[in-house]
Amino acid sequence: MNTADLNSNFPVDFVRSQFPAIGNSETVFFDNPAGTQLPDQVFRAMQRTGADATANLGGAFARSIAAGEELLRAERRAAAFLGADDPEEIVFGPSMTELTFQMSRAIARTLSPGDEIVLTNQEHEGNFSPWLLAAKDFGLVIRRVEVDPESWRVEQSALEEQLSNKTKVVALNYASNLTGSINDVHALTKSAKSVGALVYIDAVQFAPHDIVDVKSIGCDFLVCSAYKFYGPHLGVLWGRKDVLNDLPADCVACTVQHPNAKFERGTPQYELHASLNGCLDYFEDLGQKLRPETTGIAAIHAALELAKYHEDALCHQLVNGLTDIPGVSIFGISDPSKMDFRVPTVSLISSSVPHKVLAEQLASAGINVWHGHNYAIRILEQFDHDRNNGVCRFGIGHYNTATDVERAIVAVAAAHDKSQAVA
Numbered sequence: 001m002n003t004a005d006l007n008s009n010f011p012v013d014f015v016r017s018q019f020p021a022i023g024n025s026e027t028v029f030f031d032n033p034a035g036t037q038l039p040d041q042v043f044r045a046m047q048r049t050g051a052d053a054t055a056n057l058g059g060a061f062a063r064s065i066a067a068g069e070e071l072l073r074a075e076r077r078a079a080a081f082l083g084a085d086d087p088e089e090i091v092f093g094p095s096m097t098e099l100t101f102q103m104s105r106a107i108a109r110t111l112s113p114g115d116e117i118v119l120t121n122q123e124h125e126g127n128f129s130p131w132l133l134a135a136k137d138f139g140l141v142i143r144r145v146e147v148d149p150e151s152w153r154v155e156q157s158a159l160e161e162q163l164s165n166k167t168k169v170v171a172l173n174y175a176s177n178l179t180g181s182i183n184d185v186h187a188l189t190k191s192a193k194s195v196g197a198l199v200y201i202d203a204v205q206f207a208p209h210d211i212v213d214v215k216s217i218g219c220d221f222l223v224c225s226a227y228k229f230y231g232p233h234l235g236v237l238w239g240r241k242d243v244l245n246d247l248p249a250d251c252v253a254c255t256v257q258h259p260n261a262k263f264e265r266g267t268p269q270y271e272l273h274a275s276l277n278g279c280l281d282y283f284e285d286l287g288q289k290l291r292p293e294t295t296g297i298a299a300i301h302a303a304l305e306l307a308k309y310h311e312d313a314l315c316h317q318l319v320n321g322l323t324d325i326p327g328v329s330i331f332g333i334s335d336p337s338k339m340d341f342r343v344p345t346v347s348l349i350s351s352s353v354p355h356k357v358l359a360e361q362l363a364s365a366g367i368n369v370w371h372g373h374n375y376a377i378r379i380l381e382q383f384d385h386d387r388n389n390g391v392c393r394f395g396i397g398h399y400n401t402a403t404d405v406e407r408a409i410v411a412v413a414a415a416h417d418k419s420q421a422v423a
């Protein structure tokens with residue numbers, strides 16, 4: 001089957017029918033990089049847990065046992081989702097940012113003044129500020145890698161210029177929440193490992209669009225957020241067990257020192273574990289519908305793979321349509337031959353319409369987008385763009401359609417025609 005066949009075979013109407021917020025809604029959901037809508041399975045899983053499994057862990061009674069089983073299932077499936085096998089390597093937290101604050105501090109406590117942390121200008125602040133503040137408090141040095149203005153990616157040679165035997169951590173973005181660029185995290189990790197650094201990868205914007213495999217990357221940590229891939233507001237961190245074991249954790253005196261549980265303070269969010277399971281059930285069901293011979297993680301991978309073809313085709317359509325509008329440029333990769341190096345998150349820069357105004361005009365046309373810096377301030381600084389105006393960002397998900405894209409292009413063109421008429 002070629003890409004066009006795969007794309008036309010993608011059951012987008014069925015997918016939309018699984019999301020109560022979407023159904024027959026006229027709204028165009030292009031706000032996905034900031035948070036996706038939830039499929040029915042998530043609500044059902046949350047309801048089931050509320051009815052049958054709300055109790056603290058470790059009790060001898062059925063509800064407590066059920067809560068423990070739901071947690072273990074969520075850990076097992078999150079590990080498999082990220083390419084790992086050990087549930088004790090999964091740490092859940094309220095968000096990626098919260099987990100990164102916690103891990104950056106735990107790691108910083110094992111370092112010595114003068115040790116170096118390398119960050120890139122492609123980071124969301126969730127993978128920048130925590131390291132910056134830890135460096136300030138523990139006397140560490142921050143080194144920064146620029147985004148290549150030609151490729152829109154963090155190049156291996158640029159990273160290597162910042163590495164030395166003082167480098168203890170490299171914190172890397174997998175896919176940008178602003179430009180959509182995908183970094184070659186396999187190659188970048190290899191370089192960081194050649195100087196013995198720990199590698200911490202932010203996969204928040206990659207995980208919704210492709211298969212993550214921590215083992216093949218060779219990193220030490222990888223973090224993502226379930227609410228970006230149709231799940232609950234739950235941060236998910238995978239950490240290599242030996243590394244997690246060795247890290248100090250601030251926890252209460254009687255906490256069992258499991259490599260993951262020592263980082264999960266207080267009572268866990270059982271409803272969210274169940275919701276994560278519901279989200280992965282959704283992907284598994286979709287994968288089985290598309291490739292009936294698959295089960296479990298293979299079915300989830302099938303769903304992601306086929307959704308990617310669908311999203312990539314929409315991304316081509318969107319980039320082509322937007323670049324044809326006078327006064328609009330893409331802040332990121334627009335070369336049709338380089339589209340494999342981006343996720344379908346497309347930001348534009350308008351030369352005539354302030355992005356806040358553009359986002360408001362799109363909202364009144366029923367199209368949800370985000371504008372401004374979207375917490376990716378370092379790359380805007382590097383390219384000398386005003387962070388308040390920032391960009392206008394369109395994020396495609398697997399429930400979007402060619403009609404959604406067409407409506408967005410028409411609305412952006414209309415806003416630019418209007419601005420010409422006023423001028």
Ligand SMILES: Cc1ncc(COP(=O)(O)O)c(C=O)c1O
Nearest residue numbers: 095096097124126177204205225
């Ligand atoms: C690339 C990236 N990293 C980190 C975050 C922060 O995630 P959270 O909201 O879970 O803290 C975001 C949120 O948009 C993001 O896009």
